[in-house]
Amino acid sequence: MEPITLRERQKERRRNRIYAVAIDLFKRNGFQQTTATDIAKGAHVSRGTFFNYYPYKEAVLLDYGAELVDTLADQAERHLQNGVTPEQVLQDTFKQLAAFCIKDRDLFPPLAYEVLNPDPERARTAYQALPLSKVIEMCLRPLKDQNRLREDLSLERMCNLIADTFLMVALRWSAYNSEGDLEQELKKSLSLMLEGVFRR
Known part of the structure; x- marks a missing residue:
């Protein structure tokens, strides 16, 4: 099995951060009230980056x-x-x-x-x-x-x-x-x- 590259580790960490922020916001503010922009802002990524990891x-x-x-x-x-x-x-x-x-x-x-x-x-x-x-x-x-x-x-x-x-x-x-x-x-x-x- 090939070792995980630094880029892959960074992508995994970014996805985990987006996921954790999204779930926290969903629980605190409600799913419907939370937007992709809210999640991106909380995870310190662009809105486009959010959609790169989660299409919706x-x-x-x-x-x-x-x-x-x-x-x-x-x-x-x-x-x-x-x-x-x-x-x-x-x-x-x-x-x-x-x-x-x-x-x-x-x-x-x-x-x-x-x-x-x-x-x-x-x-x-x-x-x-x-x-x-x-x-x-x-x-x-x-x-x-x-x-x-x-x-x-x-x-x-x-x-x-x-x-x-x-x-x-x-x-x-x-x-x-x-x-x-x-x-x-x-x-x-x-x-x-x-x-x-x-x-x-």
């Missing part, structure tokens, strides 16, 4: 969401290796997703809307950046191998349906200022989905 403001949130999904994947893999049941790992994953949505309630809708973006390229980029269905697949794969899941749906489709359920329940909760208990809502939704994918 929502792309910063994709990095933010990707960090969460990576953490969930690492934790799920570790817990499964330690003998925690797949069902429990899934429940823990949804509990952590609920905590994320509650903590960053104002950031979740614009992040979720990217997955639903009418621009197919942006929607595809968001879907690839936030592979929650892959974390769910990690949990369901052992159940599939044990022949405990129904056979008329592919594993991929089951995982996508469960991921989509999380997305819509959490989006409805965060976007419409619901005062309900999101953790309980997600727990019920996951239970319902799991009932639907198990063999009868």
